[in-house]
Amino acid sequence: MKGGTIPICFYMILTSSIGSLMATNKSLYFGYGSNLLERRMHRSNPNAVRYGKGVLKDYTLDMGTYGNFWKGCGANIVQSPGDKVWGALWQLKDEDFVNLDRQESVHKNVYKRIIVQIETPEGQKLNAIAYQNVKQFERFDLTNLPTERRPSPAYMDVIIKGAQETGLPIDYINFLKTISTNGIDHVPNLDPEK
Structure with a gap:
């Protein structure tokens, strides 16, 4: 077995599942907030x-x-070794x-687009587009945000x-329930845009 064989096979395994997406001009999007x-x-x-x-x-x-749409701050993802963010994978036309x-x-x-590697519950690793705040924010405990x-x-x-x-793990859902809110009573219109 030559040294280059394993990386090529490994690459093929990782990318084979998204090959059909690429052939149809579709990509995966990782939604971790309201999406x-x-x-x-x-x-x-x-x-x-x-x-x-x-x-x-x-x-x-x-x-x-x-x-303004939500009358509060929106979700963001920040690099943090050892931590994890669960989310939904959506297939969209490019x-x-x-x-x-x-x-x-x-x-x-x-926000800006970034490419992230998402691992499914079955262990499959997929590249997906996600959005991340352009501005860097000071980190706070989400249960006690300013x-x-x-x-x-x-x-x-x-x-x-x-x-x-989406069927995310119950411990992650329970974590989401601990995030402090601003108390502003506002319900935005989620009807489809026209």
Whole structure:
């Protein structure tokens, strides 16, 4: 066996599952915030198809930029060795990512696209697009966030319902329930955009 054989075979195993996606101009998206919930995801992205669930290792969940839609801060992912973030995998046509870019305010330099490796419960490793805040924020314990960094109760309710709908582990859902909120009573319209 030559030295180059193992890496090539390993690469083929990792990428074979997304080969069909590439052939159809589709990509995977990793949603870890409000886009866990199908109703929220379909508001701006009606063609998105739930692909499954997975975990992003060596990252942690954080709250970042304030958004008027939710009247509170939105979720963010930050590199953090040993930690993990669970989320939903969605399959989207490549041209539909413009809708996600708009939803995540890429044009306003709030979020940026990054490529992350997600591991499914079956151990499959897949590359997916995720969104991360452009701005770096000071890290705080999510159970005791400063008021200006807290999400709204409605936002956390959507995340928790989405986590349940996605079938995320119960210990992760229980963790989400401990995140402090800003107490602002606001329920955004999640009906499909026209």
